[in-house]
Amino acid sequence: MNKFKLISIFLSVSILLAFVVFVGWKLIPSPVPIEEVFPGKVWAKTVAQLPDLQGVGAPRAENCGKCHSEIYKEWKTSTHSQALSDLQFQAELSKTSSPKWICLNCHIPVQNQRENIVVSLNHGDYFQPIEIPNPGFDPVMQKEAVTCATCHVRVDAKGASYVIGANGKTSPPHPVKIDANALRNRCYDCHNETYELNESLVCSFQTGGELAEASKHFSEKTCVNCHLPSVQRSFVIPALNKPKRESHKHAFIGGGVPKKFELYKEQIPGGYKPGLVLVGWEKKDSEIIVRIQNQNAGHYLPSADPERHLKLELVWLDKNRKEVAKDKLRYGQDWEWSPKAKKVADNRLKPKEIRDWKVKIANEEAVSVVLRVYHVRLTNSTSDYVEKYTIGAPKEFEDKIKELKKHYPHSSLVLESEYNLKSKKVFNTTIGDLFKLNETRRGE
Numbered sequence: 225m226n227k228f229k230l231i232s233i234f235l236s237v238s239i240l241l242a243f244v245v246f247v248g249w250k251l252i253p254s255p256v257p258i259e260e261v262f263p264g265k266v267w268a269k270t271v272a273q274l275p276d277l278q279g280v281g282a283p284r285a286e287n288c289g290k291c292h293s294e295i296y297k298e299w300k301t302s303t304h305s306q307a308l309s310d311l312q313f314q315a316e317l318s319k320t321s322s323p324k325w326i327c328l329n330c331h332i333p334v335q336n337q338r339e340n341i342v343v344s345l346n347h348g349d350y351f352q353p354i355e356i357p358n359p360g361f362d363p364v365m366q367k368e369a370v371t372c373a374t375c376h377v378r379v380d381a382k383g384a385s386y387v388i389g390a391n392g393k394t395s396p397p398h399p400v401k402i403d404a405n406a407l408r409n410r411c412y413d414c415h416n417e418t419y420e421l422n423e424s425l426v427c428s429f430q431t432g433g434e435l436a437e438a439s440k441h442f443s444e445k446t447c448v449n450c451h452l453p454s455v456q457r458s459f460v461i462p463a464l465n466k467p468k469r470e471s472h473k474h475a476f477i478g479g480g481v482p483k484k485f486e487l488y489k490e491q492i493p494g495g496y497k498p499g500l501v502l503v504g505w506e507k508k509d510s511e512i513i514v515r516i517q518n519q520n521a522g523h524y525l526p527s528a529d530p531e532r533h534l535k536l537e538l539v540w541l542d543k544n545r546k547e548v549a550k551d552k553l554r555y556g557q558d559w560e561w562s563p564k565a566k567k568v569a570d571n572r573l574k575p576k577e578i579r580d581w582k583v584k585i586a587n588e589e590a591v592s593v594v595l596r597v598y599h600v601r602l603t604n605s606t607s608d609y610v611e612k613y614t615i616g617a618p619k620e621f622e623d624k625i626k627e628l629k630k631h632y633p634h635s636s637l638v639l640e641s642e643y644n645l646k647s648k649k650v651f652n653t654t655i656g657d658l659f660k661l662n663e664t665r666r667g668e
């Protein structure tokens with residue numbers, strides 16, 4: 225046998241051995257605790273299993289609603305209560321590239337809501353959660369997504385459930401501990417996280433940090449000040465005879481794009497206010513200046529999901545109200561998703577920031593100009609893709625995902641104003657009229 229043959233046999237055997245050892249190592253389970261892989265990350269774990277709450281029973285929203293009926297009704301209309309049935313969420317969850325258990329930790333965060341409990345990660349790999357069945361699984365509570373207990377119910381050292389409140393001097397039939405800060409700061413656990421799981425999976429919500437940066441401009445220092453507006457009312461149903469107190473609306477209205485078309489009518493009563501305000505129109509020689517401001521959002525506009533953006537349009541009309549020209553502008557983030565997720569641009573408005581949009585008057589024929597601002601949450605091109613390529617979502621969602629544009633609001637028209645170039649008169653459409661129109665709009 226010559227020398228070369230020997231070397232090549234030796235090499236082949238070594239490679240084979242290395243392969244067998246590698247595969248063997250992968251096959252031998254090697255659990256690593258979750259907190260070792262994600263130290264200090266609240267979202268890496270569920271809220272501990274909650275036993276029945278004294279005076280209430282199962283800590284379901286449905287049960288809280290028997291006494292806190294108005295708060296329950298408001299919460300039912302919120303994005304929080306739709307965080308699992310959300311069609312886009314279901315579409316993304318069905319991708320094999322989704323580390324489902326992590327997604328669910330923020331979208332259905334209480335252990336009672338989980339069929340299986342993730343106890344550790346095999347080889348520390350978040351795509352290999354080691355799971356055991358949850359004997360305390362509550363399928364009704366699962367559907368409630370970001371349910372009351374997410375923020376309000378915890379288990380004490382003796383293993384009993386209690387409610388976290390912010391008031392005191394109340395007389396509930398269930399145990400309460402007052403910890404206003406814990407309750408008000410709970411938002412940050414899910415709305416202020418930037419984490420790169422791998423090259424293409426990033427989660428990037430910096431709403432909390434943006435608020436901290438801007439807080440000198442605002443008397444509203446917390447998320448609660450704007451997103452849970454105060455109302456004087458009893459906390460509970462009239463039959464319980466409790467006094468009126470300072471209560472808070474629980475509709476958690478945000479950018480004005482609800483999860484279902486029938487929820488448009490709940491936006492304004494729930495407390496919706498566009499962040500963007502038109503400060504004024506100005507005509508200067510052959511130019512129009514549209515002055516706009518992020519007047520109402522305590523954070524960037526828009527905040528949160530990187531796909532959100534504001535689409536601004538100027539439509540020039542002739543004397544017959546026929547469109548003669550159009551200008552466009554986009555405020556948002558720009559991300560590259562492959563080969564590596566990376567933010568490449570960001571022109572969002574900071575809190576209280578004013579911008580002037582200067583545009584040349586389109587042409588001689590134009591007699592007036594209409595400004596329209598859309599808050600876009602989902603673009604048509606993303607939803608085209610989702611409609612076409614989503615497979616394996618649960619049956620109850622699958623058919624709707626295939627016709628996403630028909631079932632899922634993508635955007636809302638949040639501002640409309642017309643300026644007459646001659647008379648300089650301004651006509652603003654009311655927010656009520658805009659939201660009636662939004663109910664009938666489809667797509668981006």
Ligand code: HEC
Binds near residue numbers: 391
């Ligand atoms: C059987 C009726 C009933 C049920 C069910 C019930 N509550 Fe209450 N809760 C009350 C009453 C009564 C008060 C006190 C109202 C008052 O004194 O003005 C109260 C007070 C509260 C407070 C305010 C405490 C404070 O001082 O800040 C919170 C928060 C609260 N409940 C949350 C919940 C949650 C969450 C659930 C469901 C897990 C729930 N409640 C279920 C009757 C109920």
Ligand code: HEC
Binds near residue numbers: 427531
């Ligand atoms: C740290 C908590 C957290 C984790 C983990 C998380 N989400 Fe979310 N998710 C949020 C928050 C907060 C929002 C609301 C953002 C907004 O309204 O713009 C959200 C919104 C969404 C939306 C709606 C987007 C929109 O524009 O309204 C989808 C879809 C979604 N998440 C999918 C996922 C998927 C898939 C995963 C797992 C890969 C995941 N999320 C993991 C917190 C989380």
Ligand code: HEC
Binds near residue numbers: 303329
């Ligand atoms: C356990 C995680 C979690 C916590 C805690 C949490 N949220 Fe959310 N929030 C979410 C998720 C997930 C969504 C988006 C659901 C979706 O789009 O499907 C969301 C959506 C919202 C929206 C709606 C945005 C829109 O335009 O639709 C607002 C507003 C909001 N949250 C405010 C708050 C505030 C204020 C607090 C604290 C009092 C808070 N959240 C606490 C997870 C959380």
Ligand code: HEC
Binds near residue numbers: 285471
């Ligand atoms: C995303 C977190 C979150 C969720 C979900 C949530 N709450 Fe609250 N809730 C709060 C915060 C924060 C406050 C305190 C506001 C303050 O006083 O600053 C509050 C206050 C309350 C109060 C005291 C009265 C008031 O209006 O201020 C009651 C009662 C209450 N919540 C019941 C409920 C019930 C019932 C549900 C479910 C249907 C629910 N909450 C869901 C965060 C939440």
Ligand code: HEC
Binds near residue numbers: 435442498
């Ligand atoms: C000074 C008032 C104010 C404060 C404080 C505030 N928000 Fe907002 N938030 C708004 C307004 C107004 C909008 C609607 C913006 C728009 O037109 O899209 C909004 C929108 C949102 C949205 C939807 C994304 C968007 O930009 O529309 C989320 C999510 C949100 N807020 C979460 C939070 C959280 C979490 C906090 C606390 C860290 C917070 N907000 C603090 C006023 C506020």
